[in-house]
Each structure stands twice: as structure tokens, then as C-alpha cells.
Amino acid sequence: MRRSFLSLTLISSLALTLGACNDDEPQPEKPQPQTQVEKPATQASPSQDMTPKEALANMKRDALSVVDKAGELAKTAQKETQEALTNLASTLSIGDAKRGAKVFKKCKSCHNVTAGAKNKVGPNLFGIIGRVPGTYDGFKYSKSMQSYGAPWTADSISAYIANPTAFLKKETDSPSAKSKMTFKLKDEQSRLDVAAYLAQIGG
Template sequence: MRRPGLLLAATFITAAALAGCGKPQSGQATGSEEASEPATAPAAAPVELTDAQKATLVATLPAPYSAGDIANGKKVFMVCKSCHTTVQGGANMTGPNLWGVIGRKSASEAGFNYSDGMKALNITWDAPKIDEWIESPKTMVEGTKMSFVGVKAPKDRADLIAYLKTETSAAPQ
């Protein structure tokens, strides 16, 4: 026998739990802060790139990232989703929004409170620098607030970077 009320309650509880995922409990320090100004408009609906557009974007990366497997990169990114958004205009969470991260200066996402180590890093994120970061954040930036231990397999990092390129970049012209 179906129990629609129970299913609806379970769905609501799951949605409520996920809505708080990656967000601090009241008074909990995380290294991030809410933007001081309310968003003026909701994030635009993501534009789904065609496979050809994704291939064009990935081809702009240097080797070995240009041969990255986007599908595997998406799987690897699942652990990152609890702290990061990737859509243009997306919210900062425990970690900063990653839209436009490739080519962006470190510690420059508006409304995000970076650690002193990240502020002092002063680099522009490119594929090799992101690779170094996701391999071992604590090795690259002493005192980082990012608790993630890293992605150890070089192929998974290359695949993740290829995926990030397709998810955090505008469609090629």
C-alpha cells in the first residue's frame, strides 16, 4: 500500500537537510561568510553546452588536461559539490563559487572570506595550478581553511579539470 503522506514527508525532510549542506550551523566558523549585500537577481539558469562546445573548451587546455574525460570528472566533482557551486552568479557556500575559476586570480571571488594563506598566494588559476591545488590543498597553501584532503590520482585530477572547464566557462563563440 502506498503512503503518499509519508513519501511527501520524507521528501521534505531530505530537501531540508540538503538545503543546509555545506552551510555552517549558527555560530560555527567555516572560513566563509555570506555576501554583505543581498543578491539582486537569482542565478541565471545554466546553459547546457553541446558536446561539441565542451570538446572545444577542453581542447583549449594544455596536455594532459585537454584529453580529460568529462564524464569521469563529473563523478570526481561530486565530492566538491557539497562546498562549491559552478554556475555563473551562483552562491558561495563553504567554498567559493567556481564560475570562471580558470583564469581568475586566487582569493578574488566577491563575498567570500579567504584564509590569509590563500590571500597571500597571489596566482592566477590555470590547469597546472588547479591540479597542484586539488592534489593537496594543505601542501600548496599553509593554513588553508579547506579541509579537503585532495585527489591523489593524476588522471582523476585531469578529468576533474576538464569537467571544471566545461562547467565554469561560457560557451565558446
């Protein structure tokens, strides 16, 4: 009986010892849930979604748009430049040769402007700028014109055709001076235009 009690006591002690040992063993840690860091979604650019053919078409459209705008700007600049030149010509008393050619139609009945052409009622005016008045071969000038020796310039031609006789009287300082030319062109701008036209003939 004593032996059975000792055995039971020994078994109980051993059970308690084993239990204590089990309590001392480290318990496995439970896995912690991992928080996933979401990466910001990258937005695809329109060009990435396009096919090469579509991208090329867009580039072509943009290029044509730029060309159209450049053309419009060029036309506007050209128009503004022409207007500015016209205004400048008027302000600085500069003639327009194209307009002068039209005005000179009034003078063609009396003057040729072709090299070597015959004289008419008036002398051939080809190359008149820089020519000494009264010296064109084959034409009979008035004595007043022959006495005016300053070479023709665009300014002197413009002043002459306003009133030929008055011009010679002033330039030669002779009250009796007279020009064979009786035609008078009163409009100042028209005279400047004619002078600009003659400056191109034979120049």
C-alpha cells in the first residue's frame, strides 16, 4: 500500500514537472497580416494608347495647322507692309512706278519711251533720268530748254510737268522763257508716279 502511494506521488510530481516544462517553451508567434502598399496607378498618356498610324496622323494635322496659321500671318504682314509703304510713299513724296505707267498713257500721244524709237511731238523719253535737257538727237528744242543745263532727275521732272513754262522761267531766271510742252499734270502724286515710272525706263 505504501509502495502504491509512493508511485502515485511520483507520477503526480512527474506530471507537474512536465507541465511546467511545457509552460516554459516558447510559443510560436502567429503570423501578422501584411499590409500591402498599393502603388499609384500610372495613367497611360494618349500617345501610349495610339497606334503609330494614329500618332502620325495627329502630327500631320498639327503640322498643317501650323502651316495654315503661318500663311495667314504672312498674308497679314504683306498687306500691312504694302499699306505702310503706300503711306510712306505719300508722306515722303515718293512715286509708284506701276501707277505712273497708267498715268503716262496720257503722254504717249506725244512721247515714245522705247529705246531708238522716233520722236513725236515731244522727244523720246527713254533714259531721260540723268540726260541733259535739250540734247536728244533729232528733236528741235526751244532755246529756253537748251539753256537749262541741269540733268533731269525724278524731282525736276515732277516739277516740270506741273507747269513746263513756269518751271523754265524759274530755273533759267528768264521771264521770257517758254516750253513747247503745253500739257500740265496738276495732281502732285500723279506727277511723282510718272517720274518714278520714267526713272525705270532705260535706268
